[in-house]
Amino acid sequence: MLAEIGVVALGLAFIASMYAIVAAIYGGRTHQERWVISARNAAIATFPLMLIACLVLVIALMNGEYQINYVRATTDPSTPDFYRFTALWGSQEGSLLFWSSIMSLFAMLAMLINWHNERRLMPYVIAYSMATLAFFLFLSLFLENPFERVWLTLGEDGQTRVVDSLFIPPNAFPPTLESLAADARGLNPLLRHFGMIIHPPMLYLGFVGFTIPFAFAMAALASGDLSTNWIKATRRWTLVAWLFLSLGLILGGRWAYDVLGWGGYWGWDPVENAAFLPWLIGTAFLHSVMIQEKRGMLKVWNMFLIIGTFSAVMFGTFATRSGLIESVHSFARSEIGLPMFIFWAGITLVSVSMIIWRWNRGELQDEHHFAGWFSRETMFVLNNIVFIVLAVAIFWGSFGAPIISELFAGEEITLGTDYFMRVTPPLFALMYILMGVAPISAWGATSINRMGRAMVIPLMLTFLTLVLIVLLGTRHLVALVAYGVVSLAGWVAVYETYRGMMARVRTRHENPLVALIALFTRNRRRYGGYIVHLGIVVIGIGIIGSTLFQIERQGLILRGETLQINDEYALRFDDFTVAQANDGRIMDIATVTVIRNNKEIAQLQPRIDQFPSMPMSIAGAHSTLENDFYVLLVPWENISAESAIFKVYINPLVNLVWWGGLILILGTIISVYPNDKIPVRVRSTVQPQLATGAAWGD
Amino acid sequence: MAQATWEKQAAGLEYEKIIKKKSTNWKFLVGGGLILASVLYLIISSTISGASYFITVEDLLANPEYVGQRVRISGAVLGHTIEYDSENLILDFTISHIPDEYDNLAEALHQSVNDPTMAQIPVHIENQVKPDLLRHEAQAIVTGYLGEDGVFYASELNLKCPSRFDDGSSSQNLADDVDHSEEYADYAG
Known part of the structure; x- marks a missing residue:
């Protein structure tokens, strides 16, 4: 019964979304508001329906309804409740369902938040967002149904056959409860980690979030309202999507660092890169829409950027799960490969044709030209180029080169970490340089002298920082250059905020703290943006330190003995115990002491968990802002109380990566937080003719 | 006469504007070309050295x-x-x-x-x-x-x-475990 409710809810949501597309377009073209309102109501109705479908799957997972294939594939009788719940997005079918639910939630929110201000855009926003939703629901219903169950049928030869089906086939019966439970697989032990539990939802929230600005951009093209309305309406959507995507990426890194046990957090793996691509293009978009808002430039470019972000989102959602990474051929064979490609190609074709159509009619003309090399707009364009080149280079390395060589040369060429470590550092350095220079430049023309003057103090602070770093013992030239470039961007952000604060102190005689708070409340986007820059700077410092100065050492230690790691650090093996966790897995636990300059600074317990399916090493780490002392108990046959082998990584500054992430989140929240403004209702009573006049047109 | 001078001046201004616009375009083209060339060099050289x-x-x-x-x-x-x-x-x-x-x-x-x-x-x-x-x-x-x-x-x-769940199909083990399939005949019927 449960599974049937899920399927029906899913089917109704699909019908509602299809109806919403047709009604919205019809209402929009014929200017019949009742059709548009009906479309909106259908679009909003998809959310409760999707909520029911998700709840049904969660109930099935919590109750162990193992006849549902998805439940059997992601949980088993020993799975704790927490992981039963999170199994909702643990595998393909569930995560597609979850994706659609977020999509319907975001579409509903867009209807509720943006309905009154953007009436002219709304019919097409409904059409585009519901087309995306309908496509995902189509996949869930017909190709990757999470409610599919297993049945047994008796053949004419008396043999029992296993049949997968949504509804009960004729003469079929369910397998025994015992055999179903025994057949259950459970969640891969590698995925049982906090970071892995919330990393997929964060990524999905980011992915889905970007489809809303995309729908608005396409609505602007379709409706002919090509003012900056669509950008203003979606600024917060874009920032929120960007925030979640950033969080998803950082949490994924944290998971890799804690669980995979190779002392790193980013391996340039195709799966990681696929999630990084929308972030890069989305970041370019985030910056370049500001040029359109302020100067009315880059209208076509922004359209292409949002289409690019949407394409990268589609690619990120599918590339990782449809076999594209293994080979083009397995992608072509996978069930969702072809539909995904058709959907993506169709949407892109329609969008690009609409851009060309509007452009030919002269409706996407830029209102200003570039004023000079050092204007803010030029800086933003250069920033865009860097982000797009990064995206292209990373796409080429992970997907382009292997796919093209396999298709056209018959032999697959792969590019390893070497490629990424060569291509990306100069581009990231450029990104940080622009991040340092751009905030100082002004819209329109900026003279080089004025910029030079504004740079003096940040440059001096950067110089002092470098002197400090050299005094602390770093002589590595590449590292010094990298630290210099990154910290300049940081000092510029700090100094520009300071200047803004001091200007208020001087002109309004406020005390500095009041001035600082006022600065942030008056111009949240700008100063929140500076905090985001600061977060990216802190992350950059962490990456430079942990990449260039990682220390790696391993060795066998007898119990009570000490292994010298370097001049400063040593590791003592104290004890070894075997324990059993409540879910039945055996844990081999070593107790070790970290010694620095002959002083005991921490006791750690690296361990190996013996899951039935595989062993899993869990590192012990002593974390400070200065570094992480990261110890792995190395699995080997003769692990014993008398001797064990340890692998040690000392990762300098690695924790700055996570702290930088927190700063970035704070900065984005400040940027997103609404400014104080007149409520919509008041405005529409003040200017009734304006409110109604803008509603319909075309 | 005065009108002709005025027209001439205007035409001159327009001409200067075009020259100015052309030269900035030219600068941006060269700049863009240089950026594109260095990016291509970076990607191609790294592809050659990193490929296997x-x-x-x-x-x-x-x-x-x-x-x-x-x-x-x-x-x-x-x-x-x-x-x-x-x-x-x-x-x-x-x-x-x-x-x-x-x-x-x-x-x-x-x-x-x-x-x-x-x-x-x-x-x-x-x-x-x-x-x-x-x-x-x-x-x-x-x-x-x-x-x-x-x-x-x-x-x-x-x-x-x-x-083995990656392909979404169920395991034959489920059927192997059934010894008394007849017991379920009632259920199915």
Whole structure:
């Protein structure tokens, strides 16, 4: 019964979304508001329906309804409740369902938040967002149904056959409860980690979030309202999507660092890169829409950027799960490969044709030209180029080169970490340089002298920082250059905020703290943006330190003995115990002491968990802002109380990566937080003719 | 007369404007060209230095020209061949050929390890903690070179263990467990 409710809810949501597309377009073209309102109501109705479908799957997972294939594939009788719940997005079918639910939630929110201000855009926003939703629901219903169950049928030869089906086939019966439970697989032990539990939802929230600005951009093209309305309406959507995507990426890194046990957090793996691509293009978009808002430039470019972000989102959602990474051929064979490609190609074709159509009619003309090399707009364009080149280079390395060589040369060429470590550092350095220079430049023309003057103090602070770093013992030239470039961007952000604060102190005689708070409340986007820059700077410092100065050492230690790691650090093996966790897995636990300059600074317990399916090493780490002392108990046959082998990584500054992430989140929240403004209702009573006049047109 | 002068002046201004616009466009074009050229250089040179052919075990053994060249191969791990010197972190194991094209990775791996006629190659990798995923029937993707001695010296090791649920179908075990199918006849009817 449960599974049937899920399927029906899913089917109704699909019908509602299809109806919403047709009604919205019809209402929009014929200017019949009742059709548009009906479309909106259908679009909003998809959310409760999707909520029911998700709840049904969660109930099935919590109750162990193992006849549902998805439940059997992601949980088993020993799975704790927490992981039963999170199994909702643990595998393909569930995560597609979850994706659609977020999509319907975001579409509903867009209807509720943006309905009154953007009436002219709304019919097409409904059409585009519901087309995306309908496509995902189509996949869930017909190709990757999470409610599919297993049945047994008796053949004419008396043999029992296993049949997968949504509804009960004729003469079929369910397998025994015992055999179903025994057949259950459970969640891969590698995925049982906090970071892995919330990393997929964060990524999905980011992915889905970007489809809303995309729908608005396409609505602007379709409706002919090509003012900056669509950008203003979606600024917060874009920032929120960007925030979640950033969080998803950082949490994924944290998971890799804690669980995979190779002392790193980013391996340039195709799966990681696929999630990084929308972030890069989305970041370019985030910056370049500001040029359109302020100067009315880059209208076509922004359209292409949002289409690019949407394409990268589609690619990120599918590339990782449809076999594209293994080979083009397995992608072509996978069930969702072809539909995904058709959907993506169709949407892109329609969008690009609409851009060309509007452009030919002269409706996407830029209102200003570039004023000079050092204007803010030029800086933003250069920033865009860097982000797009990064995206292209990373796409080429992970997907382009292997796919093209396999298709056209018959032999697959792969590019390893070497490629990424060569291509990306100069581009990231450029990104940080622009991040340092751009905030100082002004819209329109900026003279080089004025910029030079504004740079003096940040440059001096950067110089002092470098002197400090050299005094602390770093002589590595590449590292010094990298630290210099990154910290300049940081000092510029700090100094520009300071200047803004001091200007208020001087002109309004406020005390500095009041001035600082006022600065942030008056111009949240700008100063929140500076905090985001600061977060990216802190992350950059962490990456430079942990990449260039990682220390790696391993060795066998007898119990009570000490292994010298370097001049400063040593590791003592104290004890070894075997324990059993409540879910039945055996844990081999070593107790070790970290010694620095002959002083005991921490006791750690690296361990190996013996899951039935595989062993899993869990590192012990002593974390400070200065570094992480990261110890792995190395699995080997003769692990014993008398001797064990340890692998040690000392990762300098690695924790700055996570702290930088927190700063970035704070900065984005400040940027997103609404400014104080007149409520919509008041405005529409003040200017009734304006409110109604803008509603319909075309 | 006055009007003509005025027109002439206006035309002159317009002309200057065009010149100015053209020269800025030209500057941006050169700048853009330089950026594009350096980006292309960066990507192409890194592609050449970082590229390795992704080939099968059979290809590697059949073509002597690959000896000593950096390649990437994928194969099925034979569990009984895994040897691990945990003191020096040296890992040895043998992988067996997986065909270029398959419908289901788990099945291809299973067939490969059970077929003694499949081409096999010993892999040697140093300074490597034994990964948790290294076990019988796992897919190993290794990057390195084939030595004169017939051993593949790897510098990079990636592992994948597909579960049999990946293709979404149910296991035949469910039916094997049913001894008294008749008991369910009532339920189905």
